[in-house]
Amino acid sequence: MAHHVSGLGISPTSLDPRSHITDLYVFQKPDDASRTILVINVNPTSPITDDAVDHESVYELGVDTDADAVTDIAFRIRFSPVQGHEQTASLQLATGREAAADLDAGDTVLLDAPVTFGSEPRIAAAGEFRFFAGLRSDPFFADPVGAENKFQWTGEDFFADKNVFGIVLEVPNRALGPNPRVGVWARVLVPHDGRLVQGDRAGRPGIDANFNQDDDDKRVWNQQEPSHDREGFLAKFAHVFEHAGHPEDRANALAESLLPDLLTYDYASAEGFPNGRNLTDDVINMGIAQLSNGAVPHDGLRPHTDLRTDFPYLGNPH
Template identity: 45%
Template sequence: MSHHLSGPDLRSPQGDARLDMTDLFAFTVPGDRTVLILNAHPAVPKEGAALHPDAVYRINVDTDGDHQADVAFSFVFSPPRDGRQTVSVYRATGQQARDHEAAGEEIISDAPVSFGAEPQVVSAGPYLFSAALRSDPFFADLEGIANQFQWTGKDWGADKNVFSIALEMPSSELSPDPVIGVWGRVSLRTDGELKSVDRGAHPSLTAYFNPENSAKTAYNEGEPAQDRDTYLRQWTEVLQHTGGYEQAAAEETLNTVLPDILRFDRSRPAAYPNGRTPTDDITSARLTMVSGGKITSDHIAPHTDLSDRFPYLGTPHAEPASL
């Protein structure tokens, strides 16, 4: 289910929804600008919602194709108080971008987190930024998937909210080369140590390919640069079992998602797996992959409450449903 509930037992990492990265988007908008969005906290409750003050939320960008971060944006949230929360944004490059800590230049300080219907947008130098409660753009018939693909027509995400961290900038701010790779990560500081508890780029990978709880935990702690060596063999076996693939065909198919970095050639329109927009039907794409083409759609359409302006996701639902 996209990247929701990516911890053991199909729960949030460490059983804490605040630490659950749900989706990652990368697309361009007019004016030669790149948009990066990381969503977290599935099915945000109406009251008492906030992001974790001891976590580092992060968007990593590979600009040279070596599967390591060359630019990284880290988002650090204050402890919530009286229904309010702020967030600071850091931009790191080079070796600092490969550390999970919030390092580098602080490009936005103490921006307000928006909990109401209207997002507060911060303009800082070349950047637009928003951290806000928004309508979850994820769409899928999860009940049908869980019930042996007997489709119900029910969109799990139709009434859900999510916290959305959105950043827009001139495309040249990342790299003059139009081709970039993007992935997200959430790390938690515990007993003075920062540890990765969730990460990903391509949607719905760990749910389908890492059935064991220990595998999910190890995956969330891992680095994309090691993904192909670590997971190619076992994920090939998964595709052979679920989709009837021959080994060579399975390995070729997995080239799209291993390593787990979302490649985006910005000289071409964004459409998954070339980047990802909020209307891309990633559930059908993943069903097609794992079934070997036997199941090509869950028959759920994209949400229609999206905005054509920053931060692009829809107004949050007044009475969001729980998980």
């Protein structure tokens, strides 16, 4: 269904749910068209413990500014170990392709920002940047039971009472580059054999779970960067569309529209998915309608009503 179920257990480097991305959201800040909100939600098992993120991993948002699917701007978040029910985070910004490719490059924007374990958000700010990290209500809504039963919808939103660990940035649009049309993706770099390697990634919603058919494909997909997506996956994605009933030429065109897997975003527009992704966008029904050519009825679900109207926008945890 969604990125909630991809990655976990597929690779030795992504067994830990703390390093697993559930969803990526990017949208124009409400009431301020000069600013953008970026959200990475991780750990679909939150909050089993306060230690909901891995202090040895790096959580990264990559921005492609010139449509070549290579990261030109990187926002990196690192966390301290939890000590006495307290945890902090740091935010690093690397600009330029060489800096974005170097995990140790870039400027520290925020240091020792508090992590939120309770309901009231603890927000950090530095200059024109705002930052939040902590347990939140999962904004994702879907009926996976109905989907797995040949789209016989149950009317039940499986995620209505679920939590995630949310990482939210508010940035000026110019921090995303001079061209308002960008591509955004998220990844988690995890420790493996003495180095940091990519363990999970996310761009458009539901891509990995819906189009990668076996564990080997999922393993390769989650450990590669978007610039390589078409090389090994274009024909496989087209086959999924053909299997759903699309003619070959249409299937190929649809597959090409999804790859490379970046969340395309024009920061001059507040339109919503497929322009970025708002917290309320009905991406599951949009995706099913595209795959089935409109043959599957709407699941009847609606966005969650516990979203905040102010930063960090994600609702309080359950």
